[in-house]
Amino acid sequence: MSDILLDEVGDDVLVRVRGLVFSHGGRRIFDGVDLDLPRGKVTAVMGPSGTGKTTLLKLIGGQLRPDAGRIEVDGQDVHALSKAELFRLRTRMGMLFQSGALLTDLSVFDNVAYPLREHTALPESMIRKLVLIKLEAVGLRGARDLMPSELSGGMARRVALARAIALDPMMIMYDEPFTGQDPISMGVLVNLIRRLNDASRLTSIVVSHDVADTLATADYLYVIAGGQVMARGTPAEIRANPSEWLTQFLEGLPDGPVHFHYPAAALAADLLETA
Amino acid sequence: MMESLARLGHLGLHALARIGRGHLLLLGILGGLPSLAARPRLLLAQVYNVGVLSVLIIAVSGLFVGMVLSLQGHYVLSQFGAAESLGVMVAASLVRELGPVVTALLVAGRAGSALTAEIGLMKATEQLSGLEMMAVDPVKRILTPRFFGGLVSMPLLAALFSAVGVIGGWFVGVGLLGVDEGAFWSQMQNKIDFREDIVNGVIKSLVFGWVVTWIALFEGHDATPTSEGVSRATTRTVVHSALAVLGLDFVLTALMFGD
Numbered sequence: 001m002s003d004i005l006l007d008e009v010g011d012d013v014l015v016r017v018r019g020l021v022f023s024h025g026g027r028r029i030f031d032g033v034d035l036d037l038p039r040g041k042v043t044a045v046m047g048p049s050g051t052g053k054t055t056l057l058k059l060i061g062g063q064l065r066p067d068a069g070r071i072e073v074d075g076q077d078v079h080a081l082s083k084a085e086l087f088r089l090r091t092r093m094g095m096l097f098q099s100g101a102l103l104t105d106l107s108v109f110d111n112v113a114y115p116l117r118e119h120t121a122l123p124e125s126m127i128r129k130l131v132l133i134k135l136e137a138v139g140l141r142g143a144r145d146l147m148p149s150e151l152s153g154g155m156a157r158r159v160a161l162a163r164a165i166a167l168d169p170m171m172i173m174y175d176e177p178f179t180g181q182d183p184i185s186m187g188v189l190v191n192l193i194r195r196l197n198d199a200s201r202l203t204s205i206v207v208s209h210d211v212a213d214t215l216a217t218a219d220y221l222y223v224i225a226g227g228q229v230m231a232r233g234t235p236a237e238i239r240a241n242p243s244e245w246l247t248q249f250l251e252g253l254p255d256g257p258v259h260f261h262y263p264a265a266a267l268a269a270d271l272l273e274t275a
Numbered sequence: 276m277m278e279s280l281a282r283l284g285h286l287g288l289h290a291l292a293r294i295g296r297g298h299l300l301l302l303g304i305l306g307g308l309p310s311l312a313a314r315p316r317l318l319l320a321q322v323y324n325v326g327v328l329s330v331l332i333i334a335v336s337g338l339f340v341g342m343v344l345s346l347q348g349h350y351v352l353s354q355f356g357a358a359e360s361l362g363v364m365v366a367a368s369l370v371r372e373l374g375p376v377v378t379a380l381l382v383a384g385r386a387g388s389a390l391t392a393e394i395g396l397m398k399a400t401e402q403l404s405g406l407e408m409m410a411v412d413p414v415k416r417i418l419t420p421r422f423f424g425g426l427v428s429m430p431l432l433a434a435l436f437s438a439v440g441v442i443g444g445w446f447v448g449v450g451l452l453g454v455d456e457g458a459f460w461s462q463m464q465n466k467i468d469f470r471e472d473i474v475n476g477v478i479k480s481l482v483f484g485w486v487v488t489w490i491a492l493f494e495g496h497d498a499t500p501t502s503e504g505v506s507r508a509t510t511r512t513v514v515h516s517a518l519a520v521l522g523l524d525f526v527l528t529a530l531m532f533g534d
Binding site: 058061063087088090091093094095097098099101102103104114115118119160163 | 397400401402404405406407408409410411412
């Protein structure tokens with residue numbers, strides 16, 4: 001299995017997932033998942049809500065521990081690292097949370113400066129320059145004195161993105177970056193993800209259920225459902241996949257292999273039944 | 276029958292798991308002490324949040340409690356011709372019991388609930404997860420300064436409560452009820468023992484500060500990350516803190532003054 005994956009994405013793999021098994025609350029979320037996320041590319045992981053896309057990012061970031069299997073980031077087994085080693089690895093990983101996860105008692109400037117102040121001994125004048133450069137990259141240098149409560153959802157995500165790239169990480173994980181965005185913010189985010197990835201040879205992992213924008217942004221895709229990888233390939237390969245389930249998912253059809261109705265007894269029998 | 280037994284067992288396991296998580300969290304909080312020592316500014320900010328912002332409610336409450344104590348005390352003592360001992364009675368009641376206990380109850384209501392809501396909301400809005408992913412330990416960075424902020428603030432607030440209470444007692448006893456001022460102060464000075472009364476009161480305050488802040492931080496950190504979960508956690512903080520303070524007060528009083 002691993003050889004097949006390597007052939008497809010080349011051998012420059014930054015994140016390698018093998019035999020991932022993870023259960024939560026008695027439900028099996030991943031049941032033997034293998035993924036290879038290539039260095040320097042935008043890889044998207046798509047799937048219906050509740051398939052564990054965010055959980056996958058938390059497993060890669062070492063915030064959750066798998067029941068079985070192995071996750072390697074840049075050659076290091078994430079779950080075999082000590083806490084100090086894991087924290088060192090995380091300084092090279094950025095993560096963009098769905099809500100932005102900005103610290104609400106700090107201004108935009110201080111939020112972006114936070115990882116620099118925590119992990120470097122740079123003088124304040126240098127931190128100021130770096131923060132302004134990062135904010136410029138996301139187009140929000142002028143918003144540096146605002147508080148998170150004064151930002152729109154899209155702006156908060158861009159500030160969080162500036163914070164995620166503050167330490168110049170090797171990879172960024174995006175958790176549902178397009179959810180709840182208006183068309184303009186969506187366009188800005190799609191553009192930013194691509195531009196940041198290509199400008200600094202970052203590796204980007206985008207988890208999303210937004211089909212059109214994800215297909216437009218990603219170089220390579222995995223589609224996950226029911227704890228398994230249902231399909232993988234370039235956007236063109238995914239579109240050409242004949243699977244009935246995948247067609248329903250990509251085109252948003254209300255009925256198909258995934259039924260519109262939640263399993264229930266026949267309607268007539270239900271209606272005739274006395275309360 | 277079997278079902279109720281199973282439910283009882285489940286509740287017991289749930290409670291034990293919570294106690295276990297609470298102690299693990301406390302270990303993590305205490306483990307953050309060296310990094311806090313390197314950044315005392317974080318502690319000062321929390322002493323301000325927990326302590327300084329509670330000063331008004333503590334001072335006003337202390338004043339009224341002292342005034343009521345003086346009124347009630349004067350009524351009883353004057354029946355035995357011992358109204359001059361009013362100062363001792365007011366000061367001993369405040370320093371030994373009411374100062375530490377009422378302060379702890381007020382801090383649990385004012386600052387404890389705020390701490391739980393703050394930490395619970397930070398969890399619900401993924402701020403704690405965000406810190407972890409920035410390679411910052413949220414327990415050491417966020418919880419440890421708040422814990423020691425609460426621990427340091429509690430005896431200071433209790434001292435303020437007692438001091439303002441004594442002034443309230445003096446105002447009612449000497450000012451309104453005509454107790455002799457010399458007797459009021461001199462008896463207080465003679466009978467209040469530094470080791471027996473004041474040190475024991477400070478020890479009580481430190482224990483209450485430890486317990487109230489620990490409960491508040493644990494409830495926030497352990498809250499279900501939804502608005503309902505945070506609201507339940509906030510309620511639990513106030514209820515559990517109040518029960519813990521009153522229960523521990525009995526144990527500490529028995530150990531300190533029980534002969």
